Amino acid sequence: MYNPLVLLLGENLNAPNTLCVFGAIFVASLYYWYKRPNNFPPGPRGIPLLGYMPFMGKYPEAKLLKLSETYGPVMSIRLATAEVVVFNEFNTLHEALIKHPNKFSGRIDFEWMKDISKNLGLVTVDYGPFFRSQRKFGFHTLRGFGMGKKSMESRVIEEAAFLNENFRSHEGKPFEVKSILRAAVANNASSVIFGKRYSYDDKEFAKIIEIMLEEFEDQAFAAVNLILFFAPKLVNIPPFTKFHRQYARSTRIFIDMIRKSVIEHEETYDEENPRDFIDAFLKEIKAGSDFFSNEQLFFYVRDLMIAGTETTSTYLTWTCVILLHYPQMQKKLRQEINEIIGPSGTVQMSHKPKMHYTSAFIQELLRFRTALPMTYHKMNEDAEFNGYSIPKDTMVLVNMWAVHNDPNVWEEPLQFNPQRFLDADGKFIVSNQVIPFSLGARRCVGEQLARMEIFLLLVSIIQKFEILPDPDAEKIPALDDAVNGLIYSPFPLRIVAKQI
Ligand code: HEM
Secondary structure, X not given: XXXXXXXXXXXXXXXXXXXXXXXXXXXXXXXXXXXXXXXXXXXXOOEOOOEOHHHOOOOHXXXXXXXXXXXXXXXXXXXXXEEEEEEOOHHHHHHHHHHOHHHHOEOOOOHXXXXXXXXXXXXXXXXXXXXXXXXXXXXXXXXXXXXXXXXXXXXXXXXXXXXXXXXXHOOOOOEEOHHHHXXXXXXXXXXXXXXXXXXXXXXXXXXXXXXXXXXXXXXXXXXXXXXXXXXXXXXXXXXXXXXXXXXXXXXXXXXXXXXXXXXXXHHOOOOOOOOOHHHHHHHHHHOOOOOOOHHHHHHHHHHHHHHHHHHHHHHHHHHHHHHHHOHHHHHHHHHHHHHHOOOOOOOOHHHHHHOHHHHHHHHHHHHHOOOOOEEEEEOOOOEEEOOEEEOOOOEEEEEHHHHHOOOOOOOOOOOOOHHHHEOOOOOEOOOOOOOOOOOHHHOOOOHHHHHHHHHHHHHHHHXXXXXXXXXXXXXXXXXXXXXXXXXXXXXXXEEEEEEO
16 A cells, blocks of 8 residues: 655655644644635634534524624634624624524434435424424414414403412412413413314323423433534434434424324314314315425424424423512512402403503513523525625524623613613613514514413413412522523423412
């Protein structure tokens, strides 16, 4: 076999020349590593192979905001093998996502995800005609159109009564509240999608929630998932293979459950009386609409159930943590509820415009604890933006946490303070800079349902119960300690719900 050094150096092969060759290779590798696309936004490169990954810490969204002080609101970062652009500020985010949806609204086509989700559903589907048709349908249907007589609001109000009943059943003794709020929220999604709710202790229901949210609870899974985002080729190497197999397995089980329900829907389908999301979708399939198929329905339902459960229930759990920290705010909320609805009236969405303090509290909740701190997009085409060139297919991180904690916009952003959204007359000020549902072409399709759930469930709880700490706990859970996996979620939480 030929020695490449002999080929290169011939009779000049000696120790100093060999050293020079290795030096040149080393410099070339460094040049390749630190080189970035032409006129790319500035940002740290980290170390070879890993990029900036080892320096991101437990709260990458906060780290990125800090880095933007040096590199500006549009910056880049090398994460393992990926060149990533990050938007950290409202104006740039607004400009990119609202004014140029065609350029900034794609999703990366990860091979490892594709062999599980088959490019179906909505969350991971790239921008294009298929995506637009499915999104339009979802947006319309999740606003209650095409799902029959039972309104979205009446489904949530019904669930609020079951949730109150569960709180009452603990008779003032401490209980774990996160799993109960999650069950209530999963029931709302289930009622809208499957036309059915479950009792909180139903075994089948518990299994669905477990399968659905396995990866949210598991911090190691979340970490692996994150690494695969930026170094997708690792999927073929242990321990990543194991996590990938686990994800594929839980997806298969969940899709089989959904398939069973779709078959039941087909057997009892009545075109004149659509009951839920599945019926509305079946109608499109039967009409032969482009891009509508049974397989797409299964994955769409999976995406809605997962996206619609952990996010909303996370906000409700944070509400309980906040109420424990600020009993005065709890009193103020109850006072307004009593004035507008009364101690035993049924809360409805029509009450909301009159409830200024409650609206300010909820907007501050959405700002303060951004449940999904960041979302990822992909460039669909080359773009010139803010003076930089961003090539097609670059990953874009939308840092909503940074928008919510921008010190140039918010006074003391780390403080929970609903007053910031009340004017001198105590009237609610809507802020367009609170964007937990993101912006533009990929903005959350379940936003209206989520906002309805947060308002109706939160008000109905505070109306009937005083939320108090578990007397056996050493201290009240901190407001800034959380599971920061795919979602920024509080740890399981024990409270006392004292009936009023
Ligand atoms: C407070 C609760 C919720 C929050 C904070 C939230 C937030 C978000 C965010 C930030 C995105 C990503 C947008 C982007 O990539 O730019 C998203 C997407 C999505 N959400 Fe929500 N969401 C919530 C509730 C829901 C509910 C109740 C549903 C449905 C039942 C839902 C369904 C979806 C779906 C399907 C997508 C993917 C949209 C797409 O890729 O085009 N979400 N959500």
